[in-house]
Amino acid sequence: MKTISVHSYKGGTGKTTFLLNLAGLLAQEGKKVLAMDYDLRAPSFQSYFSTNNLVSLSNYLLEDTPISKIIFPCQVNDEIHLDIVFSSMEFLQQHSKQRDKLSRDDSKYLSKLFNLQKLISKTYDYLLIDTIPGFFYRSIDALMVSNIILVVANPSISNILGLEELSGNIYSMLSKETKMVLLINKIEEEGIQADKTIFEENLSKLKKIGDQMFTHTLEVPFFNMLSERIYAFEKDTNKEFLDVITKLSKIIRE
Amino acid sequence: MDSKEKVQNEDLQKIKNYLQNSKKNIERMKIGKKPRRKFKFIIKENKFLFTLVLIIIVTTPLLTIILNRNPLATSPYKDAITNTMETFESNFTAVSGLPVHEVISENTSSELIILSTLANSILIESGLFSKKDNLMKRISFIFEIIVDDSFRDYNNKTQKLPVFNQFLGIYALYQAFYVLEDTAFAFSFTNISRIVNTMITDFLYYSTWPNLFAVSEDTSTSYLVDQALALSVLTTHMFLTGEQKVFGWDLKEITGGMLSRIENRFYISASQSFFHKYDTVTHVSSGISTSADLMFTSLGLSRTEKFSSGYAFPLSSYNLHQKVINELIDSNWLVHEVDKIDDSIQIKDQAFFTMVSYLLNLQNVGLEIENSTSTFLYSEDGFVNSLQNPIVTAESCMYGLITMSSKNWAKIQNEREYAPEPRPTPTGTGTETESPVPSASFSFVGVISAIVVIVALSRMSMKYKTRKKFGDQAEI
Numbered sequence: 001m002k003t004i005s006v007h008s009y010k011g012g013t014g015k016t017t018f019l020l021n022l023a024g025l026l027a028q029e030g031k032k033v034l035a036m037d038y039d040l041r042a043p044s045f046q047s048y049f050s051t052n053n054l055v056s057l058s059n060y061l062l063e064d065t066p067i068s069k070i071i072f073p074c075q076v077n078d079e080i081h082l083d084i085v086f087s088s089m090e091f092l093q094q095h096s097k098q099r100d101k102l103s104r105d106d107s108k109y110l111s112k113l114f115n116l117q118k119l120i121s122k123t124y125d126y127l128l129i130d131t132i133p134g135f136f137y138r139s140i141d142a143l144m145v146s147n148i149i150l151v152v153a154n155p156s157i158s159n160i161l162g163l164e165e166l167s168g169n170i171y172s173m174l175s176k177e178t179k180m181v182l183l184i185n186k187i188e189e190e191g192i193q194a195d196k197t198i199f200e201e202n203l204s205k206l207k208k209i210g211d212q213m214f215t216h217t218l219e220v221p222f223f224n225m226l227s228e229r230i231y232a233f234e235k236d237t238n239k240e241f242l243d244v245i246t247k248l249s250k251i252i253r254e
Numbered sequence: 255m256d257s258k259e260k261v262q263n264e265d266l267q268k269i270k271n272y273l274q275n276s277k278k279n280i281e282r283m284k285i286g287k288k289p290r291r292k293f294k295f296i297i298k299e300n301k302f303l304f305t306l307v308l309i310i311i312v313t314t315p316l317l318t319i320i321l322n323r324n325p326l327a328t329s330p331y332k333d334a335i336t337n338t339m340e341t342f343e344s345n346f347t348a349v350s351g352l353p354v355h356e357v358i359s360e361n362t363s364s365e366l367i368i369l370s371t372l373a374n375s376i377l378i379e380s381g382l383f384s385k386k387d388n389l390m391k392r393i394s395f396i397f398e399i400i401v402d403d404s405f406r407d408y409n410n411k412t413q414k415l416p417v418f419n420q421f422l423g424i425y426a427l428y429q430a431f432y433v434l435e436d437t438a439f440a441f442s443f444t445n446i447s448r449i450v451n452t453m454i455t456d457f458l459y460y461s462t463w464p465n466l467f468a469v470s471e472d473t474s475t476s477y478l479v480d481q482a483l484a485l486s487v488l489t490t491h492m493f494l495t496g497e498q499k500v501f502g503w504d505l506k507e508i509t510g511g512m513l514s515r516i517e518n519r520f521y522i523s524a525s526q527s528f529f530h531k532y533d534t535v536t537h538v539s540s541g542i543s544t545s546a547d548l549m550f551t552s553l554g555l556s557r558t559e560k561f562s563s564g565y566a567f568p569l570s571s572y573n574l575h576q577k578v579i580n581e582l583i584d585s586n587w588l589v590h591e592v593d594k595i596d597d598s599i600q601i602k603d604q605a606f607f608t609m610v611s612y613l614l615n616l617q618n619v620g621l622e623i624e625n626s627t628s629t630f631l632y633s634e635d636g637f638v639n640s641l642q643n644p645i646v647t648a649e650s651c652m653y654g655l656i657t658m659s660s661k662n663w664a665k666i667q668n669e670r671e672y673a674p675e676p677r678p679t680p681t682g683t684g685t686e687t688e689s690p691v692p693s694a695s696f697s698f699v700g701v702i703s704a705i706v707v708i709v710a711l712s713r714m715s716m717k718y719k720t721r722k723k724f725g726d727q728a729e730i
Contacts, residue, residue, distance in 0.1 A: 106291060106292065107276065107289040107290065110280070110289060114280065114283050114289075135266065137269070140269065140272055144273070144276045169270055
C-alpha cells in the first residue's frame with residue numbers, strides 16, 4: 001500500500017480537490033483507495049459527499065473507536081469503490097479539550113496513524129491523506145508516514161515564502177526515499193488577477209523551488225469549474241483537469 | 255528580532271524537534287516498539303493514578319509523623335495525659351522535670367529521678383505524647399547524676415540506694431536505652447551490666463543469707479518485694495542482652511536459687527500466701543504481704559516461667575495475679591495495700607498493677623485498672639497521690655502516666671523479651687525506638703499501595719482489552 005499526503009502552506013490551494021479527484025481516478029481504475037480527511041482544523045470532505053455520519057477520525061484518535069467504525073464506503077457504481085474517513089468540525093467544536101489534545105506535540109497520534117496504516121495495509125492499494133496546511137504537529141504525523149507527498153502551491157508571494165519555509169525546515173528533513181511532488185495550481189487565475197510581471201516572477205520562483213526541492217513539478221492550468229466535485233465520477237467530465245490528474249497518477253505509480 | 259519573530263522561531267524549532275523525534279519513533283514502531291512520549295502527556299492521561307501516588311508520597315511521612323507524634327485521638331485518656339503533662343511541665347520542670355515550686359513539698363531525690371526516667375521512657379515508647387524531644391532531654395539530663403557503679407543518693411553520693419530502687423533504676427535504664435537516640439554511657443548495656451554486677455556482689459552474694467537480696471548492704475532484712483523485682487529485672491536482663499552470664503555471674507543459677515529461697519522463707523503453701531519480710535540473722539519471716547509484694551512476685555514469676563531456671567515455683571504467676579485481684583482489688587478496680595477494705599488506695603499501686611497486668615498479657619485487667627485510675631485518681635490538673643491524700647505531685651503525675659502508657663509499652667517490652675536473637679550488644683549505642691504506632695501507619699500505607707496497584711492493573715487490563723477489541727475490529 002502506498003500512502004500519499006497532500007500538503008500546502010496555506011489553505012484554499014485546491015489541496016482537497018486534487019486529493020479526492022486523484023482518489024476517484026485511482027478508484028475508477030479499480031484500485032482499492034481510502035481517502036482520509038486529516039485536516040482536523042478545517043475538514044471539508046463533507047462538501048464532496050452527502051453524509052450525516054457521526055463517527056469521525058477524531059473518535060479513533062481520541063476515544064479508541066475501532067477503525068472499522070470510522071470508514072465509510074462511497075459506492076459510485078458496482079465497479080468503483082472509494083472508502084472515506086471523515087473528520088468532524090462539529091465534534092471538535094463541541095469538545096474543546098479534545099481539540100486541544102490533538103494540537104499537542106504528543107507522539108501518541110503518530111502512533112495511532114502508524115497503527116491505522118499498518119492495519120489497513122493489506123486491504124487497500126492507496127491511502128490518501130488530506131493534511132492541515134502549514135506547520136502543525138498532525139501534519140508532520142501525516143508526512144512522516146507517507147511515501148509520496150503532494151504539495152500544492154499558488155504563484156503568490158505568500159505561497160512562495162511559505163513553500164521556502166516548509167522546504168527548508170520540514171521537507172528537507174524527511175526521508176530521502178519520500179517522493180515529493182509540487183503542484184503549481186491556478187496559474188492562469190493568478191495570471192489574470194496579478195500583475196503579469198510579478199506573476200511571471202513568482203511562477204519562475206516556484207518552478208525553481210520545484211526543481212531544487214521536489215522530485216516532480218506539475219503545472220496545473222486554470223479551470224473555471226474547479227469546484228467541489230470528483231470529475232472521474234461524472235459523465236460530463238472535465239477532461240483537461242482529468243489529464244492533469246492522470247499525469248499525477250502516473251507519477252505516483254512510478 | 256522582535257518578540258513575534260522570536261515566538262515564531264521557537265514554535266518552528268518545536269516543530270522541527272517533533273519531526274526529529276517522530277523519525278526516531280517511526281523507526282521504533284517499525285521494529286514493534288512503542289513510540290517515546292513526553293512524560294507530561296502520560297501524566298495528563300493518568301491524572302488519577304499520579305494524583306493518588308502523589309498523595310501517598312506526600313502523606314506517608316506526614317501520616318507517620320502524625321500517627322507517631324500525636325496519636326492521642328486513639329487514647330480514651332487523651333485529656334488526662336495532656337493535662338497531666340501540662341501540669342508537669344509548668345509546675346515541676348525547667349529542664350530536669352523535678353519539682354521547682356514551693357507549693358508542693360517534694361524534694362528532689364534519686365527515687366524521683368528514677369521514676370521520672372521510667373515514666374518518660376514508657377510514655378515515649380507508648381507513643382501517647384507528641385513532645386518526644388522534651389522527654390528525651392529530660393531523661394538524658396537528670397539520670398547521669400545518680401548513676402555510678404550503682405544508684406546513689408541524690409543528696410549524698412556516697413550512699414547507695416536501697417535494693418528496690420536499684421532494680422527499679424536498672425529497669426528504667428533499659429527503657430531509656432531504647433528511647434534515647436544517642437545513648438550516653440550511663441544508659442548503655444555495658445553500664446547496666448556493671449550495675450547488675452554490683453547488685454549481685456554487694457546485695458546478694460555478700461549478704462548474710464545468700465540468694466536473697468538484702469534491703470541494703472548494712473541490714474539483715476530482706477523484703478519480698480525486693481526479691482520479686484530483682485527476679486524480674488535479672489531475667490529481663492537475660493532476655494534483652496541474650497547473655498546468661500554477667501561478669502561471671504550465672505543469672506539462671508541465681509534466679510533459680512532465689513525462687514527456692516522465696517519459697518522457703520516467704521511462701522506459706524497451706525494458704526498460698528506470703529510473708530512480707532525475712533530477717534537473715536534471726537531467720538524469722540514476718541508481716542503480711544502487701545499488694546506490691548504480690549504483684550511484683552507475680553511479675554517475677556511470669557518472667558522466670560519463660561525459661562527453665564531449674565526450679566519450679568509451686569504457684570504460677572497467673573494464679574498469683576488472680577489472688578491479688580480476688581483479695582486486694584475492690585469492685586471499682588482499686589488496688590488496696592493489704593485487704594479490700596483498707597483505706598490505702600495509692601496511685602503507685604495502681605500504676606504498677608496496670609503495668610504488671612499488661613506485661614502478663616492480661617489486657618482486660620489492665621484496662622479496668624487504667625479506667626478506675628483515671629476515674630478515681632485523676633483531677634483536672636493531673637493524677638493524685640492517693641484517695642486519702644489527693645494532692646498532685648511530680649511523683650503522682652508520673653505514676654499516672656505509667657498507668658496510661660502501660661498498654662502500648664508492655665506490648666513492645668514483651669516482644670523484646672521474646673526476641674529469638676540476642677538484643678543489641680552492649681556497645682553503648684542506642685537503637686531505634688519501637689512503637690506500636692508505626693506499624694499502624696505502615697498498614698495504612700500498605701492498604702493504599704494495594705489499592706493503587708489494583709487500580710493500575712485494572713486500567714492496564716482495560717487498555718489491553720480495548721486494544722484487543724480494536725485489533726479484531728480493524729480487520730476490514
